[in-house]
Amino acid sequence: MDHSVHNKLISFIWNIADDCLRDVYVRGKYRDVILPMVVLRRLDTLLEPTKEAVLEEVKFQKEEMQATELDDEPLKAASGYVFYNTSKWTLKSLFNTATNNQQILLANFEEYLLGFSDNVKEIIECFNLKSQIRHMASKQVLLDVVEKFVSPYINLTHETVEDPDGNKMPALTNLGMGYVFEELIRKFNEENNEEAGEHFTPREVIELMTHLVFDPVKDQLPLTMTVYDPACGSGGMLTESQNFIEEKYPNDSRDVYLYGKEINDETYAICKSDMMIKGNNPENIKVGSTLSTDEFAASRFDFMLSNPPYGKSWASEQKHIKDGSDVIDPRFKVSLKDYWGNLEVVDATPRSSDGQLLFLMEMVNKMKDPSVSPLGSRIASVHNGSSLFTGDAGGGESNIRRFIIENDMLDAIVQLPNNLFYNTGITTYIWVLNNNKPEARKGKVQLIDASLLYRKLRKNLGNKNCEFAPEHITEITDTYLACMDVERALDANNDPIGIASKVFSNDDFGYYKVTIERPDRRRAKFTQDAIAPLRFDKQLSEVMEHVYAEHGERVYEKTGYGSDQKKSFLKSIEKDILSWCEDNDISLNAKAKAKLLDVKHWLALKALLETAQTLMADIGSNEFDDFNSFKTQVDKSLKAHAIKLSAPEKNAILNAVSWYDETAKKVVKKVVKLTGDKLDDLLERYECEVADLPDFGYYPVPREEGGKKGEFITYETNSDLRDTESVPLKQSIYQYFLDEVKPHVDEAWINLDTVKIGYEISFNKYFYRHKPLRSLEEVATDIINLEQKAEGLIAQILGVNVAEVQGEA
Numbered sequence: 001m002d003h004s005v006h007n008k009l010i011s012f013i014w015n016i017a018d019d020c021l022r023d024v025y026v027r028g029k030y031r032d033v034i035l036p037m038v039v040l041r042r043l044d045t046l047l048e049p050t051k052e053a054v055l056e057e058v059k060f061q062k063e064e065m066q067a068t069e070l071d072d073e074p075l076k077a078a079s080g081y082v083f084y085n086t087s088k089w090t091l092k093s094l095f096n097t098a099t100n101n102q103q104i105l106l107a108n109f110e111e112y113l114l115g116f117s118d119n120v121k122e123i124i125e126c127f128n129l130k131s132q133i134r135h136m137a138s139k140q141v142l143l144d145v146v147e148k149f150v151s152p153y154i155n156l157t158h159e160t161v162e163d164p165d166g167n168k169m170p171a172l173t174n175l176g177m178g179y180v181f182e183e184l185i186r187k188f189n190e191e192n193n194e195e196a197g198e199h200f201t202p203r204e205v206i207e208l209m210t211h212l213v214f215d216p217v218k219d220q221l222p223l224t225m226t227v228y229d230p231a232c233g234s235g236g237m238l239t240e241s242q243n244f245i246e247e248k249y250p251n252d253s254r255d256v257y258l259y260g261k262e263i264n265d266e267t268y269a270i271c272k273s274d275m276m277i278k279g280n281n282p283e284n285i286k287v288g289s290t291l292s293t294d295e296f297a298a299s300r301f302d303f304m305l306s307n308p309p310y311g312k313s314w315a316s317e318q319k320h321i322k323d324g325s326d327v328i329d330p331r332f333k334v335s336l337k338d339y340w341g342n343l344e345v346v347d348a349t350p351r352s353s354d355g356q357l358l359f360l361m362e363m364v365n366k367m368k369d370p371s372v373s374p375l376g377s378r379i380a381s382v383h384n385g386s387s388l389f390t391g392d393a394g395g396g397e398s399n400i401r402r403f404i405i406e407n408d409m410l411d412a413i414v415q416l417p418n419n420l421f422y423n424t425g426i427t428t429y430i431w432v433l434n435n436n437k438p439e440a441r442k443g444k445v446q447l448i449d450a451s452l453l454y455r456k457l458r459k460n461l462g463n464k465n466c467e468f469a470p471e472h473i474t475e476i477t478d479t480y481l482a483c484m485d486v487e488r489a490l491d492a493n494n495d496p497i498g499i500a501s502k503v504f505s506n507d508d509f510g511y512y513k514v515t516i517e518r519p520d521r522r523r524a525k526f527t528q529d530a531i532a533p534l535r536f537d538k539q540l541s542e543v544m545e546h547v548y549a550e551h552g553e554r555v556y557e558k559t560g561y562g563s564d565q566k567k568s569f570l571k572s573i574e575k576d577i578l579s580w581c582e583d584n585d586i587s588l589n590a591k592a593k594a595k596l597l598d599v600k601h602w603l604a605l606k607a608l609l610e611t612a613q614t615l616m617a618d619i620g621s622n623e624f625d626d627f628n629s630f631k632t633q634v635d636k637s638l639k640a641h642a643i644k645l646s647a648p649e650k651n652a653i654l655n656a657v658s659w660y661d662e663t664a665k666k667v668v669k670k671v672v673k674l675t676g677d678k679l680d681d682l683l684e685r686y687e688c689e690v691a692d693l694p695d696f697g698y699y700p701v702p703r704e705e706g707g708k709k710g711e712f713i714t715y716e717t718n719s720d721l722r723d724t725e726s727v728p729l730k731q732s733i734y735q736y737f738l739d740e741v742k743p744h745v746d747e748a749w750i751n752l753d754t755v756k757i758g759y760e761i762s763f764n765k766y767f768y769r770h771k772p773l774r775s776l777e778e779v780a781t782d783i784i785n786l787e788q789k790a791e792g793l794i795a796q797i798l799g800v801n802v803a804e805v806q807g808e809a
Contacts, residue, residue: 005170007459009154010183013038016148024139031188033136033145035266036127038156038184039273041149042177043120044091045157046081046277051090053078058086072117083276087115095146105146106137119282123272126265126287158277177234177274183422183461201307201382202420204468205430206237209305209380210244211477212414212432218249220375225256228301230290230362231308232260235271239278241305261286261295291358292320294331300368302375306359307382314355321349321358331365332358334403339512339755340685348403349396356383357400360431364404367435376436385427385763388413393513393726393758401759405445405506409433412446412480415763417454422462427451429763432480445509446483449500449767450476475499488769500767509761510729515754516741517697517722519666519715522627524658526616531656534609540596543581543588547573556606558599568599611643612653626665627658660718666747667716671701675710686752688734695737697749717751729757 017030025033047054057078061067075084089112098105110133113124124130136142148154155161155169156177162168172180214221225245229237238258245256258280262268268287275282286295291314314321321329327347334348350357360381367377391397404410412432419425434441453475454466468476479486479501488500536544547570548555554569561572570577574597581588588596595601618637624630631654638645645653674682683689686696693699697714701707727736737750795801 006176006180006183009172009180010187012154013180013184014187016145020141020144020148024136024141028188031184031266032128033132034184034188036124036129036132036269037145037149038177038180039123039127039270040129041091042156042172042277043083043273044085047079047083047085048090048092050079051085054084054086055088075117081276082279082282083117083120085112085115085117085120087112089115091146092150095143095150098143098146100143102137102140102142105142106133109133109137109142109146119272119276123269126269177270201233201237202422202464202467203236203240204473205307205382205416205420206240206305207244208414208468208473208476209237209382209430210241211473212412212430212480213241213303213305213378213380214244214249215477216434216438216481217375217378221245221249221251221254222302222375223251223254225254225303226259226299226301227256228259228296228299228304228363228366229306230261230304230359231306232262232271232285233264233267233307235260235274235285237305237307238271239274241303242278242280257281257284259284259296259299259301261288261290263287263289289317289320290362291317291355294329294362296366299366300373300377301366302368302373302377304363304366304377304379305381306363306379308356308359310356310384310386311354312356313353314358315352317355318352332361334399336399336402336406336757339752339757346394346399347396348400350391350400351397354386354390357387357397360387360404361400364409364433367409367433370436374436376434379431379433381431381433383429383431385429387431388429389760389762391758392756393511394756395758398758398760401761402510402757404433405509405759407435408437408442408506409435410445410506411437411441412448413761413763414448414476414480415451415767417451417466419463419465420454420467422464425463441483443506444483444503445506446480446501446503447761447763447766448476448479449488449763452488452497453499488767494771496769502766504766507729509759511758511760512727512729512733513724513756513758514727514733514737515722515724515751516737516745516748517717517751518745518748520627520718521660521662521664522658522667523623523625523661523664524627524630524654525623526612526619526621526657528616531609531612531616531653534612534652534656535605537595537601537605540592542584543577543586543596544602546580547577555602556599568597570597570599570602608645608649608652611638611645611649612656614641614643615653625661625663627667628665630658660720669714669716672698672712672714673710674698674712679710686734692734695734695742695749696752726758 013034017034021030021033054075057074058070061070061074070086075086076082078084089108091112094105094108094112097108110130113121113130113133116124133142136145149156153163153169155163156172158171158173160168160171227238227241229235232238235258238260242256242258245254258275260271262271262285265287268285272282272285275285288295321327321332325347327333327349332348333345335343336346337343348361360379360383363379363381367379368375370376387397387401391399391401410431411434414430414432416428416430418427421428437444450472453468453472455469455472456466457464476499479499482501483503484501485503486499486501488496489498491497533541535548551569551573557569559566559568561567561569577596578588578593615634615637618640619630619633634650634654679690682693682698686692688696693712698712699715701711701713725736725741727733733750733752733755741748
C-alpha cells in the first residue's frame with residue numbers, strides 16, 4: 001500500500017472517532033468501536049454484489065426445500081466467500097432507510113448482525129460489537145457512525161473505486177488492512193499512553209522473509225503446501241506468503257493452506273476476516289494462547305513465518321508449561337548430551353520475562369521430519385537481540401540455541417536496521433531455520449549484517465523511520481543464497497557501508513563453562529564475640545537480638561502466660577514483636593514467624609551457644625593457622641563431653657570462629673586411595689597422566705607426611721574464590737587451563753564435574769571493525785583551518801576593526 005494513501009485512510013478513520021465518539025466514549029475506548037466497524041464495513045462491501053443471490057438461496061431453501069435450518073454450503077457458493085449474510089440489510093441500506101429513531105436503527109442493525117454466518121458471528125463476539133452498537137444507539141450517535149463508514153470518500157473494499165469527485169481510491173489489500181488496523185492500534189495506544197503489545201511487521205520485512213524461506217527451494221515447492229504462524233496477529237505474514245507463492249511461482253495445481261493462532265481477540269477477528277475474504281479456511285485460525293495450549297499438536301507444516309512478541313512475560317502461562325521446576329509440555333523439553341556424552345532431557349524454557357524463544361520452539365516442534373517429507377521444513381522468525389546471547393550455559397535460552405544449532409537447523413541470521421518496525425526502535429534479527437540443509441550448507445551458519453541497508457522515510461510512521469528498498473531485499477537474498485563471506489565496504493571517510501556476511505561452523509558458537517576451584521585456607525580462634533551470634537538465627541538475627549535485649553532469659557520460658565497459664569512468653573508478646581518488625585520494615589513469612597515464636601528453636605540455639613562455650617573452655621583462645629588441627633581438637637572435645645551435633649550445627653560453630661587467610665594452611669577435605677582400575681578410570685575420564693592429577697584437584701600425599709603410594713589429598717574449596725571460565729568448544733579445557741589460568745593461580749584446579757555446554761551468537765564480535773583515531777597532526781590542521789575561517793567574524797559582528805583593537809593601525 002502506498003504510504004500516502006495509507007496515511008489518508010488512517011486520518012479519515014481517526015476523524016470518525018473524533019467527530020462521532022467524543023463525549024460518548026473516553027478517548028482510550030475509541031478503539032472498541034472503530035476497529036470492529038472497520039472489519040464489519042470491509043466484510044459488508046464484499047457481500048454487497050452477491051446480496052440478491054444469497055437472499056434468493058435463502059428463499060429457495062425455506063420455500064422450496066422446506067428447510068428448518070439453512071444449509072451453509074449453497075449460501076457460501078451464492079456469496080462467493082466462505083461467509084454470508086442472510087438478512088435483507090447492508091450497512092448502506094441501514095443508513096438509507098434510517099430515521100431519527102435510534103431504536104429502530106438498533107433493531108435493524110441487530111437483525112443485520114444476526115444474519116451473518118457463524119464464523120462472522122464469532123468475529124463480532126470477539127469485538128463485543130453488539131454491546132457497542134447498543135451503547136451508541138443510547139447516546140444517539142449510531143446513525144452518525146454508520147454514515148461515516150458508508151461514506152463514498154472511504155474505500156475499504158479490495159477493488160479500486162472512484163469518489164464522487166472522480167478521484168480514484170486504491171483497493172485495500174488484506175495486508176493493507178493489517179497496516180490500517182495496526183496503525184489505528186498504535187494511535188489509540190499513544191492517546192492512552194499505552195505501549196502496543198505487538199510489533200506489526202512491515203511489508204518489506206515480510207517480503208524479505210518470504211524470499212529467504214521460499215527462494216532456496218523454489219524448484220522443489222510441493223503442490224500442497226502448509227504455512228503456519230504461531231503468533232499470526234492480523235494475518236499479514238500468512239496472506240503475504242500466499243501472495244508471494246502465487247505471484248512468484250504460479251501453478252494452477254498448487255494449493256496453499258494457511259494456519260495460525262492469535263491470543264488477542266481483536267487481531268484474531270481481523271485475521272479470520274482476512275482468511276474468509278481471501279477464500280482460505282477460517283477454521284485453520286485459532287484464538288487463544290499458543291504457549292498454553294497446543295491446538296496443532298498433530299500437525300506438521302512445510303513453512304513457518306512469524307514475528308512473535310519479544311520482551312513479553314509468559315509468567316501467566318507458566319502453569320501450563322511447568323509444574324514447579326519440571327517442564328510438563330513436551331514442546332519445551334529437548335534431549336542433549338552432557339560433557340561426558342550422556343544423553344539427558346533438559347529444560348528448554350527461557351526466563352519468564354521474555355517468551356519469544358518459546359514461539360521458536362513451538363515452530364521447531366512443528367517441523368516435518370525429512371525422512372517423511374523430503375523437503376523438511378523451513379522457518380523465518382523475527383527476534384530481538386536477547387535471543388542471541390541471553391541465558392547462561394545450561395539455562396533454557398542457551399539449551400534452545402544449542403538444540404537448534406547442534407541439530408543443524410540454524411541456517412542463517414540476518415541483522416536488520418534499527419527503527420524498521422512501527423512500535424519499536426530496537427535491533428531485530430531474522431532467524432532462518434531448515435531441518436534439511438543442502439550439502440553445501442550442512443554444519444554451517446551464515447550471519448548477515450544488513451543493518452546499514454535502508455532508505456529513510458520522508459515521514460516517520462511511529463518508530464519506523466526507514467525501510468528496505470527492493471534492491472536491498474534482492475541484495476540480502478542474493479547474499480544468503482551465495483552462502484559466502486562478504487567483506488563490508490568502506491566509504492571515503494573510512495566508515496562502513498553496505499552488507500557484510502560471514503559463514504561459521506556450528507561449533508564456533510559453542511563454549512564450555514567450567515568452574516575453577518581454589519583451596520580454602522582458614523585461621524580459627526575461639527572468642528566470646530565470635531560465638532555470641534550463635535544465640536540467634538542468622539536469618540532472624542535483627543529481630544531476635546532486639547527481643548533478647550528487651551526481655552533477656554524470659555524468652556526461654558515455655559509456660560506461665562495467657563489466661564490458662566499455658567502460653568509461652570514469646571507467644572504472649574507476639575503482637576509487640578510483629579509491631580516492632582512492621583515499624584522497622586522487617587517482613588516475615590509464615591515460616592519465619594513460626595520459628596521466631598518457637599521456644600524450642602530459641603532453646604536449640606542457646607544449647608548451640610553453650611556447646612561453643614564448652615569447646616572454648618577446652619581449646620582456649622589460641623589462634624590456629626591450621627584449620628585441620630583445629631577441627632581435630634573440636635572433635636576430641638565433643639567426644640570427651642559426649643556431645644552430638646548435626647552437620648549444620650557443627651558447621652555453624654566452625655564458621656563462626658574461623659575466617660579465610662591466604663597465609664593459613666589448606667583445609668583438607670579427605671584423603672582418597674587411587675590405585676588399579678580406580679586410578680585408570682580417573683585418568684581415562686580426565687584424559688591426563690598421574691602427574692597432571694593436581695590440576696584436577698587430586699594432590700599426592702607427601703612422603704614426609706607419611707603418604708603412601710596411591711594416596712591423594714582433596715581440599716575444601718572456597719566459594720568466594722571460585723571462578724568460571726568460558727572455553728571455546730574447539731579448544732581443550734585442560735590446555736586452556738594450562739595457558740590461561742595456571743600461570744596466574746598456581747594452586748587452582750579444574751572441576752570437570754561442573755562443566756556445562758552453552759551457545760551464544762555475538763554479531764558485534766563478528767562484524768565490529770575498529771576505526772583508528774585520526775593523527776594529532778590531522779586534528780591540529782583542522783583546528784587551525786577553523787580558526788582561520790573564523791578570524792574577523794567576531795570583529796565584524798561587533799563592528800570594530802581588528803587592527804585598531806590590536807593597536808596596529
